[in-house]
Amino acid sequence: xxxxxxNKNNMNEIFGNQFIELTWSIALQVTFLGFIxxxxxxxxxxxxxxxxxxxMMNLGVLGNVAVASNITHKFGKALIGSRKHAELxxxxxxxxxxxxxxxxxxxxxxVWLMKxxxxxxxxxxxxxxxxxxxxxxxxVVLSMVSLSMLKDILNTRKxxxxxxxxxxxxxxxxxNLHPIIHFQVADVKVSLWVVLICGLATGYLAGTIGxxxxxxxxxxxxxxxxxxxxxxxxxxxxAQFMGAFGALSYAFEGMVxxxxxxxxxSGSLFGIYIGAYGTKVVKEIIIRMVTAVIIxxxxxxxxxxxxxxxxxxxxxxIDPAYNNYFDLASKILLYASGITGGALILIYVLKAYxxxxxxxxxxxxxxxxxxxxxxxxxxx
Amino acid sequence: xxxxxxxxxxxxxxxxxxxxLAQKLGWDCIPRExxxxxxxxxxxxxxxIESAVLKRxxxxxxxxxxxxxxxxxxxxxxxxxxxxxSVIYHGRTGHLVLPGISHVLRIRAIANDEExxxxxxxxxxxxxxxxxRKYNDQVDEDRRRWVRTLYNVDWEDPSLYDIxxxxxxxxxxNSASALVSVAQLPDFMETPASRQAVRDTLLASRCRLAIxxxxxxxxxxxxxxxxxxxxxVTYLPRQAKQAAVIPEVLSRIEDIQSIVCTVATTxxxxxxxxFDPDAPSLEQVIQVAEKWNASVELIRxxxxxxxxxxxxxxxxxxxxxxxxxxxxxxDTSTALSxxxxxxGVAETFDKLIQVGRANTVRTIAGGTQGLLSGLxxxxxxxxxxxxxxxxxxxxxxxxxxxxxxxxxxADHLKVPIISTEDLKSHYLFxxxxxxxxxxxxxxxxVVYLAVFNNQEAILExxxxxxxxxxxxxxxxxxxxxxxxAWAYGSFTRYVLKLIKLE
Numbered sequence: 077x078x079x080x081x082x083n084k085n086n087m088n089e090i091f092g093n094q095f096i097e098l099t100w101s102i103a104l105q106v107t108f109l110g111f112i113x114x115x116x117x118x119x120x121x122x123x124x125x126x127x128x129x130x131x132m133m134n135l136g137v138l139g140n141v142a143v144a145s146n147i148t149h150k151f152g153k154a155l156i157g158s159r160k161h162a163e164l165x166x167x168x169x170x171x172x173x174x175x176x177x178x179x180x181x182x183x184x185x186x187v188w189l190m191k192x193x194x195x196x197x198x199x200x201x202x203x204x205x206x207x208x209x210x211x212x213x214x215x216v217v218l219s220m221v222s223l224s225m226l227k228d229i230l231n232t233r234k235x236x237x238x239x240x241x242x243x244x245x246x247x248x249x250x251x252n253l254h255p256i257i258h259f260q261v262a263d264v265k266v267s268l269w270v271v272l273i274c275g276l277a278t279g280y281l282a283g284t285i286g287x288x289x290x291x292x293x294x295x296x297x298x299x300x301x302x303x304x305x306x307x308x309x310x311x312x313x314x315a316q317f318m319g320a321f322g323a324l325s326y327a328f329e330g331m332v333x334x335x336x337x338x339x340x341x342s343g344s345l346f347g348i349y350i351g352a353y354g355t356k357v358v359k360e361i362i363i364r365m366v367t368a369v370i371i372x373x374x375x376x377x378x379x380x381x382x383x384x385x386x387x388x389x390x391x392x393x394i395d396p397a398y399n400n401y402f403d404l405a406s407k408i409l410l411y412a413s414g415i416t417g418g419a420l421i422l423i424y425v426l427k428a429y430x431x432x433x434x435x436x437x438x439x440x441x442x443x444x445x446x447x448x449x450x451x452x453x454x455x456x
Numbered sequence: 457x458x459x460x461x462x463x464x465x466x467x468x469x470x471x472x473x474x475x476x477l478a479q480k481l482g483w484d485c486i487p488r489e490x491x492x493x494x495x496x497x498x499x500x501x502x503x504x505i506e507s508a509v510l511k512r513x514x515x516x517x518x519x520x521x522x523x524x525x526x527x528x529x530x531x532x533x534x535x536x537x538x539x540x541x542s543v544i545y546h547g548r549t550g551h552l553v554l555p556g557i558s559h560v561l562r563i564r565a566i567a568n569d570e571e572x573x574x575x576x577x578x579x580x581x582x583x584x585x586x587x588x589r590k591y592n593d594q595v596d597e598d599r600r601r602w603v604r605t606l607y608n609v610d611w612e613d614p615s616l617y618d619i620x621x622x623x624x625x626x627x628x629x630n631s632a633s634a635l636v637s638v639a640q641l642p643d644f645m646e647t648p649a650s651r652q653a654v655r656d657t658l659l660a661s662r663c664r665l666a667i668x669x670x671x672x673x674x675x676x677x678x679x680x681x682x683x684x685x686x687x688x689v690t691y692l693p694r695q696a697k698q699a700a701v702i703p704e705v706l707s708r709i710e711d712i713q714s715i716v717c718t719v720a721t722t723x724x725x726x727x728x729x730x731f732d733p734d735a736p737s738l739e740q741v742i743q744v745a746e747k748w749n750a751s752v753e754l755i756r757x758x759x760x761x762x763x764x765x766x767x768x769x770x771x772x773x774x775x776x777x778x779x780x781x782x783x784x785x786x787d788t789s790t791a792l793s794x795x796x797x798x799x800g801v802a803e804t805f806d807k808l809i810q811v812g813r814a815n816t817v818r819t820i821a822g823g824t825q826g827l828l829s830g831l832x833x834x835x836x837x838x839x840x841x842x843x844x845x846x847x848x849x850x851x852x853x854x855x856x857x858x859x860x861x862x863x864x865x866a867d868h869l870k871v872p873i874i875s876t877e878d879l880k881s882h883y884l885f886x887x888x889x890x891x892x893x894x895x896x897x898x899x900x901x902v903v904y905l906a907v908f909n910n911q912e913a914i915l916e917x918x919x920x921x922x923x924x925x926x927x928x929x930x931x932x933x934x935x936x937x938x939x940x941a942w943a944y945g946s947f948t949r950y951v952l953k954l955i956k957l958e
Contacts, residue, residue, distance in 0.1 A: 095915055148933060152941025263604055265597070320934055327930035330919040334933065338907055341941060345948045353957060361517075429957060 095333050096137050105135055106339040112414040114153070114344025116370060118351025119363065119421050125150065126218055126374050127414050128340060129210070129285060134377075134407045137336065139207040140190050144326030145336040147282060151319025152337075153344060158312035166309025168261035168302070174268070175275035175292070176317050182279020183318060187325045190284065208385035211378045214285045218375050225368035229361060262302040262310065274299060282318050283325075347418075353428075354421045366417055373413030381406040457646060458483070459538050459654075460561045460639060461553060462546035463611075469575075469623045470565035474546035476632040481544070481639060484537060488530075488547025495529045502526055509605045510598050521677055523606060525668040527553070528680075532661035535654050548599050551616050552607045554657060555832035558822075559650040561639055562616065565631075567623040608836070608870070615828075615868065618644075649821065655711070656682040663687055663706050670705045673698055679723070679835075681753070681816045685713035688816035690720040690751045716814050720751035722836065723815055727755045727827070728843035731804035737843055737876035738804060742811055744883045747956045750838060751815035752808050755831075756801060757845050759823035824861050828868055839883075840865055843876040885954050893950035899943040 096102065109131040117124030125146050132142035158167060193209040258265045274295040282292075292314060296307035326332050355363060384402040386392035460477065464470020471487065478485035492502045501522055508519055515523065530553050537543050545553065551562040567575070569589070576588040583591065603611040614620070619638060621631045638644070646654075660682040667673045667680070667689075676695045681688045687706065691699040696719055703715050726741050731754060745752050801817055808814035820830035823846070842865070846857045858875070865873045880886055907914060918929045 094919065098911065148937055151934075152937045152945075155938045156941055156945040263601065320938075323937060324930045324934050327918065327933035328926050330926065330929070332918065332933055334914060334918060334936070335907060335911055337937060338904060338940065341944055342904075345941070345945050346952075349948065349952050349957070425957075 094138065094330075095141065096135065096336075098335055102135055103339055106132065106336055107343040109414070110149075110340035110343025111347040112343070112418040113340070114347025115351040115354075115418055115421055116347075116367075116414075117153070117344070118348035119354045119358075119366070119417075124344065124348075125285065126214070126371055127410070128344075130214070130374060130378055130406075130410055131414065132336065133207060133210075134403070134410055137333070139210045140326075140331050141333050141336075143190070143210065143283075143285065144322075144329075144331035145333045145340070147319055147322035147326060148332050148334075149337045149340040149344065150282075150315060151323045152341060153348065154312045154315035154319050156345070157348070158309065158316050162309065162313070166306050167313045168259050168306055168310045169313060170257075171259045171262055171271070171296070171300070171302070172310045172314040172317070174257065174271045175278060175314050178272045178275035179279030179282070179314060179318050180321050182276045182281075183283035183322050183325060185276075186280050186283025187322075187329065191329065204385050204388045208382065208389065210285055211382055211385065213281070214378045215375050215382070217281060217285070218371050222368045222371035222375060225364055225371075229364050229368065259300075259302075262296075262300065262306045264301045266300045270299060278314070279318055282315070283322055350425055351421060354425045358421075358424045366420055370413045370417040373409050373416075377406045377409035377413065380409065457538050457540065457651075458542040458559065458561075458639065458644060459534070459554065459557065460544045460563060460635075460644075461550035462544065462563045462565055463550040463552075463617065464546055464548065464565045469567040469571070469628070470546055472628045473563075473565045473621065473631055473635075474544050476628050477635050477639075478544045480632050480636050481542065483542040483544050486534060486537065486543055486545045488545070488550075491530050491533050491547075492526075494533065495526055498529070500526050500529055506602075509602050515605065517677060518675070521668065521675065524664060524678075527606070528661040528664035528668075531657055532665060535658035535661065538654055539658065549603055549607060552603070552609070554654075555835075556830050557650055557653045557657060558826075558829055559644050559646050561635075561644040562618045563635065564617040564620040565623070566620065571623055652684060656684065659685065659687065659709070659711055662709055663689070663712075666705055666709055667702060670701075672701050673705055676702070678702070683816045683818050685711055686816065687712055687715045688751075688753075688814070689715065689717045690723065690815060691717070692719070692721055716809065716816070718751045718812060718814055720749060720813075720815070722748055722750045722838040724748075724750045724752050725755055725831075725837050725840045726752050726843065727757050727840065727845065729757055729845045729847045731756070731800045733800055733803040733807045735843075737841075737879065738807065740876070740879045740884060741841055742808070742813055744839065744879065745813045746811070747883075748838060750813070752813045753815040753837075754801060754804060754808070754817040755827075756817070756819040757823070757827055758819060758821045759826070759846060759848070824857075824864055827861070828864070831869070837869075837871050840869060840871055840873045841876055841879055842873065885950075889950060889953065893947060893954070896943050896947035896950065900940070900947050903940050903943065 109128045113124035113128035113131070116127055128149075129139075129142050129146050132145070133139055137145070189209070190206055193205045255268045256265050257268050257271065274292070278292040278295065292311040293307045296302040296310060302310070323332065358366075380402050383392055383394060384399045387394050387396060387399065460474075460483075462470055462474045462477075464474070474487075475485050477483075496502050505519060505523055505526060508515060530547075534543060534545050534554060546565075547553070551564065554560050569592070572592050573585060573588045576591055577583060577585065580588070580591075600611045603609060609616060619635075621635070623631070626634070660680045663682065664678070664680045667676060667678055676691050676698045678689050678691045678699070689699075689702055689706075691702070699717065699719075702717050706712060706715055724741060724745055726738075732738065741752055744750070805814060805817050818830070820827050822830070842858060842862050844854075844858075845861065846854045849857060862873050862875060874882060881888060918933065920926075920929065
């Protein structure tokens with residue numbers, strides 16, 4: 077990275093505004109985004125892109141480049157994750173492959189739409205169209221996800237439910253749309269049509285906002301009735317193909333910034349392990365609560381940027397001077413969500429990690445079997 | 457006393473068979489429904505559990521605790537009655553409710569499809585034949601899901617049953633007559649060891665119920681095991697505060713020799729014939745347990761003459777490791793009188809207590825087959841470590857039998873099975889792991905330096921127009937990204953392994 081600063085001018089001359097000028101500060105911020113995104117991804121079991129994609133956009137990366145780089149990064153990340161899940165027997169390959177059929181179509185649709193709204197994907201002005209489009213999809217989809225999660229949490233706290241809502245499963249179970257496929261590993265029987273529709277939605281969202289997992293995993297759990305571990309493993313198996321397909325599609329269009337991919341990796345591959353460790357030491361309801369709040373803050377972060385995009389495209393008549401405020405508010409919300417969520421997870425993880433060490437130390441040095449009396453409460 | 461458990465499907469045949477068999481043998485017959493009704497009366501939400509499983513609702517932490525309470529209630533009820541009189545239990549998971557008790561005769565009763573359809577039509581005359589068939593398929597599907605969710609095994613796995621009775625060619629009367637003969641085989645007679653197993657199951661179930669019924673501990677997720685009155689409780693680190701009162705909660709229960717409470721998120725089974733507290737393999741097992749926050753269960757596997765000696769022991773073997781003392785064990789209790797002491801089991805267990813990793817100790821007789829029937833396959837373990845076993849055999853035979861045991865366990869248990877020799881290379885950090893980490897680190901640094909020192913050239917290459925060139929650059933990205941992720945991902949995995957954050 078020694079020549080980062082020196083490359084600035086040449087970069088603009090050669091690529092226009094397609095790729096961002098990479099300074100040390102931006103590189104560190106992208107790494108940080110990767111770390112937080114990875115940690116959230118490991119903690120929640122899917123996603124992470126909901127933080128990384130808008131985070132990169134806030135750093136000045138064009139929406140299409142941010143999505144392209146993120147989906148390429150997701151390809152590598154899913155490859156590592158699905159290998160581990162496969163070892164644990166959590167992957168239903170048949171289910172993933174069935175979903176992949178339409179997920180590929182969904183990704184192509186997403187890439188095509190992205191190219192359409194960005195007018196060929198070249199230059200800043202046309203990039204604003206893509207930014208607006210991505211932001212709208214982001215807000216609509218993730219608002220629904222986070223609000224339904226919060227509603228389920230409230231229901232659970234009131235004791236009205238045994239877990240997340242299953243109205244969709246109950247509704248779909250009334251229909252018997254043939255052909256019905258039996259997925260042995262997941263141990264469920266689902267209509268082929270339902271699988272194909274969910275695959276299409278997953279692919280489209282993975283290609284548009286890079287958060288296929290947010291649809292894929294809940295779809296498998298709530299629509300197909302798959303267990304959470306098999307859903308996470310199968311989605312990662314699916315994600316590696318979707319990621320590969322997305323990476324190929326976007327790379328073919330010349331939208332992948334390989335430097336951003338590497339910087340995201342440098343943070344996320346550490347973060348994902350820490351987040352996964354966090355799931356073992358944090359209560360399920362807290363995991364869901366933290367997730368919902370983080371997503372909601374990310375949604376607000378996108379919402380405050382929409383007037384800026386509308387103004388830049390000439391659809392809204394407001395003083396351009398306000399754009400800086402919108403941008404600043406968006407960044408604050410995004411970083412607040414990421415940092416708060418990340419800090420919470422880190423606190424829980426470190427607390428559990430050091431508590432574990434304390435337990436071992438106390439028992440081996442403070443209390444031996446030659447002593448009598450109870451172990452101090454702090455070490456139990 | 458003898459126990460027969462009948463696993464039945466829907467409608468009729470299994471119930472009829474169990475009742476007829478009970479009548480012929482003069483034993484008590486316990487239908488599942490009687491126990492679930494009692495459980496519901498005592499506040500265990502059986503209906504809610506059934507609804508959640510059958511409607512595919514996720515099993516939340518709270519519901520998982522209720523599932524354990526329900527399982528403990530059913531086990532306790534059967535064991536209590538079996539202590540007094542021989543019993544026959546029948547239900548959908550009849551074969552799974554009493555794991556680890558060797559004299560239980562596990563029967564699967566199946567009726568052929570046509571007969572089942574007829575039974576369904578008799579009960580629901582408004583259905584057509586086709587609808588009755590679909591209904592039966594759905595019921596089977598529900599039972600499969602129930603068994604998988606609650607016990608993590610396949611309902612139809614034949615290795616979980618001792619005998620399968622098909623109604624196709626045998627009447628209920630004849631089936632019951634045949635089973636009377638089977639029930640009288642020596643294999644299904646109570647032995648001192650198996651009676652102790654019933655006592656232990658009863659004790660563990662009572663402890664589980666007591667923890668779940670106490671206001672201070674009802675939300676604590678625990679696993680409870682008992683061996684010769686020594687109770688082992690494990691609970692999650694985040695519930696340490698609530699769990700601190702568990703010894704007090706259990707103090708009211710009779711027949712407890714000792715209580716060990718261990719903070720653990722998972723469990724490791726360590727199988728050996730003899731245990732040595734100073735063995736390097738024990739150190740390695742402890743290191744893995746510390747990394748994973750796991751408890752260690754010692755299983756002493758015996759065969760041949762040694763097994764016969766264990767079987768012949770008095771019904772209650774005095775294996776009081778330590779007296780219960782606020783969740784830990786003091787050293788003032790009487791010395792161990794168990795023969796295992798000479799073999800180093802007690803010292804090994806003491807060592808596990810000192811490092812806070814102790815779960816329980818069990819002796820399983822009967823070699824490989826005995827091990828499988830003695831283990832609870834629905835239990836959630838993370839690793840099985842196989843050490844020195846079959847010690848009475850010659851070196852080559854010992855090696856071969858041990859290898860066979862590992863592959864046999866791998867076929868039947870859904871957890872990694874590993875020998876003590878391979879433990880270090882797979883799960884601990886040694887020179888080999890340092891070397892691998894260094895190689896991955898170098899590979900990653902080279903890739904990063906190459907990219908960031910040649911950003912301009914690389915981005916120019918990736919955006920160059922022309923269909924041929926676009927295809928080439930896309931293919932290179934698709935190759936480069938997973939290779940980099942693999943190298944860097946492996947490096948991070950080793951780093952986290954090094955700092956024991958796995």
